[in-house]
Amino acid sequence: MKKIIILLTLIVFISSAFAQEEVTETAPVNKPQEKVVNKNGQNILPEAGDLAVGIDMVPFLNYLGNFANNSVNNSYNGNFLATPNTLFAKYFLNQDLAVRGRVMIMSNNFQNKQYVVDDAAIFNDPNSNDRVVDVMQTVSHDYMIGAGIEKRRGKGRLRGFFAGEINLMFGADKTMYTYGNNYSELNQDPTVYNFGTNDLGADRLVENNDGTYFGVGLGAYLGVEYFIMPNICLGSEVGWQINYTENTQETSIIETWNGNEAEEITTLDSPGNANFNYGFNNPTASLYIMFHF
Template identity: 35%
Template sequence: MSLLAINTYAQEEEVLSKKGQPVLPKAGDFGIGLEAKPYLEFLGNMFNGKTNNTISPSSQTIHLRYFLTDNSAVKLNVTINNSTTKNLYYVQDDAAIAVDPNSNAQVEDMRTRFYRSTSFNAGYQQFRGYGRLRGFYGAQATYTHSTSRYAYEYGNQMTAANPRPTTYQGRSSERTLETRDGNYNSLTAGLYGGIEYYFIPKACFGAEVSVNYGYGWESQGFRVYETMVGDQRVEMDKPTSPGDINRSFKTTGASSTYAGLYVMFHF
């Protein structure tokens, strides 16, 4: 009798759509979602007159989770942020100027920035709520790895005849070819919570905030440059930073315009 009462109670508490479909995820359901911020910014800009309005999901978080029970789940969020930015600059053509001081010939210098960042966030969460609205809380840990470097290419070559060629930064007997920050790694752990609203069966909007303690470390950075030694062009490198260590304790999501908003679908 008691088992029957429990089952009857569970059925009465189940949230169903108008078509009789279960609205909330069940044990064994898998969820996948995306951060909503880039798309909400796009929609917002449509109504404020901003020109060149585009969706820029270059830094996008993919939300994954698996329901262990009807009211508990494990999650894995993956954030990838990769970008390559090239800047071109016109400078005078030193070879043409040497032949004709009145020449207007130009060559191009180029600076390229390469940035790569990947983050993995894993956690456990518990749910409770009423109807389509559910709150959740849990614990999480995050690992992040990132690298950043600049590469430089010049239109005027460095030679014995032209040891201080013109660049977009002026003239110098030492010319930077590459700068590389150290590899950055961080570990954070903390608590998080939020709310979700299921607008259709097995699909929800969610908002999340968290408080985390973090520890990060960065390896040595260096610079590669070219210079003339006698009549020979040589490339040399030297350290620019011995590396860094940082610690932090902070909240995330609460001060954001979109408060960590995401949308998720379950199957």
């Protein structure tokens, strides 16, 4: 962690040292907008109509830390605005006022495949080494969209800001199992691979549906940005949020032999729940770099 802090200090120092000389112009009284330009006349600070896109710096810090000491266990305890895989942007109404927006789309489809003995082959030949495949498939989806307003102030390259946002969230999770050995008159207790919770003895789990969730959140944020060169800044922010989420009914499907044939039975695991929470969403602060166009 000390190496990362030293590295960040060096980045800011070197960027400032090599940045072109800046000139600060005081705007007229009736238009209190500070203008900071380099010696070539390029604006260092964003202006009305500029669009900014942010990139999470945490993965880069992890990589640099691992590279520096030949380790894979380094980590920086921070998240990009508290939400992974988020596209974060700002549109500037003027130098000191911006509209914020964020979109997060994250889907995961994971398959865990394992060999088990082929019951039919063993029945025909007890010495058979034939195998079939059992599969556990986990599917999850998480979506979030947010919008807000940001007020900025500061002097020179250093800008502080406070902002308010509203966020909407939606997601779903499901785990499904497929088996290589089927139920039959001759095989009423087929061999299955135990992925953890699917082997129920004579029965087996076919699907575990955790339902869907919907949530809404309100947040207030404080942050700071430093423009290391025209149109590029490093920033960090911390936020306080109120969130409310609701989860729908959770169900499971179990496959069993009913004496005559294989049967699937749906069970109700949970009627759903609601959750209300508030507090600092990222007390260790985030770290990001933003590009302005």
